[in-house]
Amino acid sequence: MKIVQIVPRLPPYTDGVGDYSIRLASQLLKGHGIVTQFLVFQPDIEIEPIIEGFAATVIPAHTPKALLSVLPGNIEGIILHYSNYPYIQGKIDAPFWLPTALATAVRQRNIKLIVMFHELPFFKFKKLNFLNPIQSLVSRRLVKVATTVLTDSARFQAILSRWLKQPVTCIPDFSTIGEPDERIPPLSDRSRRIIVFGGSDRSRVYQNHLKALLYSCHALGIEEICDIGKSLNLQPSNFPGVRLVQMGFQPAEAVRQLLLNSLAGFIDYSRFPGDLGKSSVFAAFCAHGLVPICSCYNPSEADGLEMHKHYLVPNPSLKNLSLTQLQTVVNNSSTWYENHNIVQNTKVFASYLSK
Structure with missing residues (x-):
């Protein structure tokens, strides 16, 4: 055909x-x-x-x-x-x-x-x-x-x-950078790294939610923020207590490898309430087994996504979660993703x- x-x-x-x-x-x-x-x-x-x-x-x-x-x-x-x-x-x-x-x-x-x-x-x-x-x-x-x-x-x-x-x-959207061809490693085998990636829209993470991003790093013991995409000329001095790595544009295969070896992914989708299921960045986090962290609650239950079950937000409860509890969130989001x-x-x- x-x-x-x-x-x-x-x-x-x-x-x-x-x-x-x-x-x-x-x-x-x-x-x-x-x-x-x-x-x-x-x-x-x-x-x-x-x-x-x-x-x-x-x-x-x-x-x-x-x-x-x-x-x-x-x-x-x-x-x-x-x-x-x-x-x-x-x-x-x-x-x-x-x-x-x-x-x-x-x-x-x-x-x-x-x-x-x-x-x-x-x-x-x-x-x-x-x-x-x-x-x-x-x-x-x-x-x-x-x-x-x-x-x-x-x-x-x-x-x-x-x-x-x-x-x-x-x-709901699939991961447009592709999906892993290999075994998805558990959180216990991953680096203490958080990923921020996508188009220039990800600048809102740093402009509007930097405090929430840094809090997430502190709560989860994250040592490195990896920024992937068009250069935003971020200043490392604005990221106290955590190492900032600005990767610029990367081939899809390189992004997939970074995702597979990172603990969490951070996304701001607050401009699109109720539409988290149509974010290909969120889909990529789910497909590669990261802990998805959204800047705030996104009312996307109609797409099958629930806060605390499929994604987390930067609030005080974050620092009380064990690695097992974080893995449960990852498993839930991965199961949700496999359906589409x-x-x-x-x-x-x-x-x-x-x-």
Whole structure:
């Protein structure tokens, strides 16, 4: 089977959705014999014709004609990875042409269309949080033209199910840096190191939660903070009592090895309450057997995640936990992750493509 995946960007451009789609394409091929060709949405970037073994083409313009002109004739399905902000040009803009183009492709080619909603267009103003009325029109249209609708957030699932008037499948994100090929060592065999990694957004950890990070280190006997990602020019003098190692960008394999030999991972996901299950960084911590520590409580019970059971927060109880109790949290988070690791998530996509 041959399919197309439509994405905002692909490597070397930093993009979580692009990383997700590349991992998905690899597992679709490995596990199901499904071959992906990528169509890249943003027309103002240059990409290699082959990216990690997969053919890739930029959609030359934002029109139905342009998309249909580069859509291969021998495909049996399309996966649209929709995270609305990369698909718009301004706050009052929306790609109304996109659902029109996809509806035409589905009708003319008689092919499957899976729309994976990585985001919904929420507008945030102070403490208000509501759907952008213009951009959500496109999301609603995509729901109607899709043969299958998926999402990675239980919060989005409720909205999409209401729009579709039937249940929508939710699959929390897998680790986009990959998963360990070897035995996951217990905490007792790991270095007293805590990992902070991801895109430039991780700067919020140091700007807003440095005190909580240092407290976590003190409570758990952490000797080293390892920062992985684009350089933030952190000052070691701001990290008393603990060694700061700034690794910069690292290959995925190097990151995986560091994760497997570290005690804990620290993440700030407070900007996305209720959506911890869609964090690929959190997923990576779970996949590699670290103690996940969140900067604060994140109400993600709908995604199956409970504070103190699947992750910890920097409060006084942290220093009273034994290594056995910490290992229980790790085991719980690992079990939660195994239900939607890359193999399990890919099975969901493959099943809808083959129906």
